Amino acid sequence: MSFNRCSRQASKLLATNGSSLRAATSTLYRSQRAASIHPSQVASQKRNVSDTHHDSQQKLLSTHLEEADPTIFAILQKEKQRQKHFINLIPSENFTSQAVLDALGSVMQNKYSEGYPGARYYGGNEFIDQAESLCQKRALETFRLNPDEWGVNVQALSGSPANLYAYSALLNTHDRLMGLDLPHGGHLSHGYQIPNKKISFISKYFETLPYRLDESTGLINYDQLEELANIYRPKLIVAGTSAYSRLIDYARMRKITDSIGAYLLSDMAHISGLVAADVIPSPFSYSDVVTTTTHKSLRGPRGAMIFYRKGVRRTDKKGNQEMYDLENPINASVFPGHQGGPHNHTITALAVALGQAQTKEFREYQLTVLENAKALSDRLGNSVNEGGLGYNIVSGGTDNHLVLVDLKNRGVDGARVERVLELCGVAANKNTVPGDKSALKPGGLRIGTPAMTSRGFQPEDFRRVGDIVDRAVTITQKLDKAAKESAEAKGRKNPGVLKAFTEYVGNGDDISEIVQLRREVEDWVGTFDVPWKDE
Template sequence: MLSTVIRAQRANVFKAFTRSVSSQQQLISKHVSEVDPEMHRILESERSRQKNSITLIASENFTSKAVMDLLGSEMQNKYSEGYPGQRYYGGNQFIDQAESLCQKRALELYGLDPEKWGVNVQALAGAPANLYTYSAIMNVGDRLMGLDLPHGGHLSHGYQLASGTKISFVSKYFQSMPYELDPATGIIDYETLSKTSKLFRPKVIVAGTSAYSRLLDYKKFKQISEECGAYLMSDMAHISGLVAAGVIPSPFEYSDIVTTTTHKSLRGPRGAMIFYRKGLKKTTKKGKEIYYDLDNKINFSVFPGHQGGPGNHTISALAVALKQASTEEFKQYQQQIVSNAKVLAQKLIDLGFKLVSEGTDNHLILIDLSNFGIDGARLETLLEIINISANKNTIPTDKSALFPSGLRIGTPAMTTRQFGPAEFEKVAEFLSKAVKLSIALKSREETSTNTAKAHLAAFKKLCSENEEVKQLAKEVADFAGQYPVPGDL
């Protein structure tokens, strides 16, 4: 009798377990539209926004369908702390193959000899990649020089206010001194950099920008770095696709280290790479050979120094993007990016816009709005409402990053969506209309307080209620929606 009861209990437990396993299997096998309708609606809304708007943010792009295939693949399920052949977990034989392939393609794309260059592809993003690099070759308190943020630099190159407040923690860990643009030309002031670097004696000079529309003179940077005994680290995050295609000069000939993100003009997934020199560095006057020792330092700084396991789905997707970047079609795409930027810049000038440095040599344009009497924050707000994404940006004369006088725009994303010269001339006309509307609406602002936040909120309310703004929003959406995004059938 007792055995019969036990058998029945066991049978019920087994049935319950079977039902539980079946339910779990169903849950993890469903698409997001079934599992989480709320999140699915947000996803569909973002897809629609991207399709029916004009993306002018210079650091954004539309990656390929093949890259997206890997980002949502089984490669993300694996933990793989360490490096190929030296993992702390088992089961990484195919992960090793993917990472090694990614490294091989990265070196090949930029024409680098693997005996003289190495590359780390595990850094999660560009700003961390820069921090990992500094940490590999500098001690806390060592000195760093990068382009000043209001002059077109990036936070990860070090930035602090005149008051001494350290906005970037890079400036908290290391002593940073900026170099600047020549205010008369809008071009990097190499002469002053040469003088100040000899006095400041930095350990690293960063040749890199975030809102600079001209070519960098890497030869000058190298000469300046050698004269003050600094490493030359080039951050080509914005221009890595242009460099890969050979449409602008490469930093590799003159640099000790080159960092880059992978999702901007390179059109890959959101990740980063750190390239570093290997082998002989120099021979002293006495004939002593000095060799680079960056390999172990940089790899150790990435893991275990700052990160745990890498994103294997991202690394695998990057390998695909690097293969695509080696094609003739990609080179033509990069040439079109630069051509479109020049067309857009000239049309803006014709429409009365003032540009920092009066033009562009690459993928981006920095507009100086000061002659219109409107700021970048208000214009960005109105542009978002009319389905154009761009970003407010400081220019060299600015005191505030929240209400700067600049607007940064770029051509990579919409060139991916098949915009050519005619389309970018149309974009310039949309921007001109937006500026005129912004000026008119700013004059009608009413607020009970004098805070910048209150003024921007009042401006946004006026924009959302204005019929001309609504009509322009529809015009932009109808125009943009005609052009494909990757994955469209």
């Protein structure tokens, strides 16, 4: 309040009767004092009032997990211990690096960024753009691709959605596609269905027909695929697997798609790390689109990438060129077609993983993955006379990171062996094998080497793993027999069901063979390094 205004107010008050004089004088004093207080002092007083509120809010935001949520922290610590003391044989899992974990837990997760670099629907994305552009650049470099011929979208959240986004860009609803049948080593996202049910919704959105293996060899039956393709005339064929231990003949697949004018989409989710390291053949030379997850053999965060061709697709007999038109449809399919804002912390972490994938250490790692898979396959699959254990290995061996074991001739199924292995400290997964009637009752076991190779396992270690698997199978055989006898004695209608087995086995603490093997596994694997920092 100005001095002149205070004077006018005082004059007015003084003109009142005498009884109001003290009140007028007091009002004048307060007015003058208020006029003399600097705005910064007022702000300081307000801050003092809100300090307690501010401190409590700041504590909520800045307290570390151990103090902020001891319950979740305890679960995380238990999971760390489980991972450290388990043998992880699941081919689709791995141990990502500490640097990738750091990026995943970074402030990049705070930002919303619908759109693409340079064309966002939110402000403040300068550094988000830098991270995503670098991720795209490294993706092309990692797989040795010319940016004039290839582009990549790194925003897809995971592998199955990435396939859906790619299909939606290339196909119209109810267009036809073909993929490897799930019981023969394919993947759900390639359109799996059974006679009375469409298991994967891909088979609802599009018309799907599977191709299969030659069951006598365990290899993809390319002759049958070609015959079916010429009859079915799909618009897209998927070259990709989730439980196939051999190399795909991409040149043959390309010849088939060219003969019917179809697109070839290669799903390299399982093998992208091996492709990046250039230790197995690449699908890029023959494919129109390549999709991949990023957390399996590539050893990155849980995400996905969609690579697409650019430039000339084909030239007709008259010399007329047909150009690829994939970039805009694929990008539009990801956003806004199926997703909103991308996960920027994941994209940033993926950029880190792709940088690591370009190192000589990463190539050495992938070579060891292959050596270890062969050692495991040979130990399990070779005859006893050849130093093996005589198991039936689908296709007779492996060219990549995984081994598919057919257990049917051992009298047990994959689900029971998976459970016993888990109780013994070994993570593997049941899997369908050729000849299975249903994916719900798989007769095989899928095991792989990427995760434990990251922990430092060498071929001799995987030969020991083969022995551990064999011991678990023997334990399973005994327990399965005992479980059926117990269920029959109790009058159970279906004594051979899996539920009767799992109820009989329980947590394994009362079964001496399981307790002994578990102790051996924990003591042994706990001596190998883990990639994270112990805090």
